[in-house]
Amino acid sequence: MRDDPPFPTGFFDRADPGDDAGFYAAPRLVTHLDDGAIAAVGALYAELGTGGDVLDLMSSWVSHLPTRPRHLSVLGMNAGELAANPMADEVVVTDLNADPSLPFPDARFDAVLNCVSVDYLVRPVEVYAEVARVLRPGGVSVCTFSNRCFPTKAIRGWLAIDDAAHGQLVATYHRRAGGFDEPVVEQRLSGVRGDPLWAVWARRSG
Ligand SMILES: C[S@@+](CC[C@H](N)C(=O)[O-])C[C@H]1O[C@@H](n2cnc3c(N)ncnc32)[C@H](O)[C@@H]1O
DSSP: OOOOOOOTTTTTOOSOOHHHHHHHSOOSSOOOOOOHHHHHOOOOOOOOOOOOOEEETTTOOOOOOOOOOOOOEEEEEEHHHTTTTTTOSSSEEEOOTTOOOSSTTTTTTTEEEEOOOOOOOOOOHHHHHHHHEEEEEEEEEOOOOOSOOOOTTTHHHHHTHHHHHHHHHHHHHHOOOOOOOOEEEEEEEOSSSSOEEEEEEBBBOO
16 A cells, blocks of 8 residues: 555544444345446446456445356345345455455456445545455456435545545545556546446556
């Protein structure tokens, strides 16, 4: 991890600091993006190459992948949501805010995804250091997000900045974690006709 100045005090605080297990105890078999944004996430995955061994972080019953990868591991908080994911080969229930380590060996994956959930991480640099560890050289970390969230569970730093700054923040997480080439930040959908969509991706260096 890089030795940069710390984030401001309170940046990773949340209105609801309670145990995430309680908040996510009931399955939410819903979509958190409209159809256009879901299609744009799938198109980005196809563009970047997500056909190999894939980890969907902070996952639920749908991973938005355009086609089934060779192997899909899904990690999240709700066992019922993850069990309903039709592409999943492996399910891991763990709270990344309690323990940011990823229970996978080094260089296990070709792609690590995080869709509309990075705003809930209170230790994101540690999580992304783990993402770098479990990615193969040349593998890709892809983070997508729109303009909705569970506001009581999103970090205060996220709620205090706009969409464009969210992209820069997620790029900063990758830079501070280390092990990635320079991240790309792109607005993929403007939001004029539906949900906006932002994406940040970074290749594992080496
Ligand atoms: C808005 S939903 C997004 C789900 C899915 N990625 C999607 O695109 O529909 C947020 C997800 O983040 C997961 N999550 C929230 N806090 C988490 C934590 N502390 N550790 C692991 N996963 C978490 C929850 O299980 C939940 O399914």
